[in-house]
Amino acid sequence: MMDRRNFLELSSAATLALGLSGAGWLLAPSGTEHGLASPGLLRILGAEKVRTIGEHYRTAFPQEDDPALLRAAILRNQDLAASSATMEQRIREDFARGRTVCVDGWVLSETEARQSALFSYERPSM
Numbered sequence: 001m002m003d004r005r006n007f008l009e010l011s012s013a014a015t016l017a018l019g020l021s022g023a024g025w026l027l028a029p030s031g032t033e034h035g036l037a038s039p040g041l042l043r044i045l046g047a048e049k050v051r052t053i054g055e056h057y058r059t060a061f062p063q064e065d066d067p068a069l070l071r072a073a074i075l076r077n078q079d080l081a082a083s084s085a086t087m088e089q090r091i092r093e094d095f096a097r098g099r100t101v102c103v104d105g106w107v108l109s110e111t112e113a114r115q116s117a118l119f120s121y122e123r124p125s126m
Helices: 004-022 041-045 047-060 067-076 087-096 110-119
Strands: 100-103 106-109
Touching: 041 047, 041 110, 047 100, 047 110, 067 110, 087 106, 087 110, 100 110, 106 110
Parallel strands: none
Antiparallel strands: 100 106
């Protein structure tokens, strides 16, 4: 039989585990773009199209055409290290607040566009 204390400890551990798995992109090794450069658009559009969108974004916004600047811009709107917000939540928030850009005929949230730009630095494996 589980007492209240055991239940609370187990619930807290489960909540923490779920929160960390949902924010796994934050835990990507330092110096890699894998965490931030994995836009959800990859599942929908595929790598080639996302790379093209990213290249167009970098051309349209040359002031952000640098991996470090893009990472900083993605993280700028709020302190993600102290937040449990997922990238999907960030993208929804961008749309809700009007933070959108038109890139290569697509209306994207700023976060999606910047993730695509960061992704475009990765070269496809042959």
